Amino acid sequence: MKLPSRPAPPDLTRLRDRALPASRTERLGPLLFAGGLLAVGVFLLKAKPRFAHVPRAKQFGDLPRRSRLRRAAQTTRDQIEPFAPTNITDQIGRSLILGGVALLATRLLDEMAGRDTD
Secondary structure (H helix, E strand, O other): OOOOOOOOOOOOHHHHHHHOOOOHHHHHHHHHHHHHHHHHHHHHHHHOOHHHEOOOOOOOOOOOOOOHHHHHHHHHHHHHHHHOOOEHHHHHHHHHHHHHHHHHHHHHHHHHHOOOOO
C-alpha cells in the first residue's frame, strides 16, 4: 500500500535473507566462540593467576574505636568490604563464563527456533 506523498517502504525480504548465515561455519562460529569464553573463564577461576591479586583494603584491624565518627567509619568499612575484589581474575572469569553460557544458550535456542519462512 502506497501512502500519498510518501515513498513505499523498502523491501526487507532481500536484506533478511542476506543477513542469515548460510554456511555451516557461520552457524558454528558462535558455538566455538562460546566454548572459548567458557574455557578461558574456567581457567581463570581455577588457576587464580597472581598478577591480578588485589591488596587487602582493610588494614587497620577490628578493635573498637573511641570516637563516634571513627566507629561509624569502621562499621561502614566492614559493611562494604565484601564488595571489594580480592582477585580481579575471579570477576573476569565469572563474567566470561556467564557470557559464554548466554551466547551458547542463545545460539542453541536460535537453532531450535529455525529460520523464518514466509
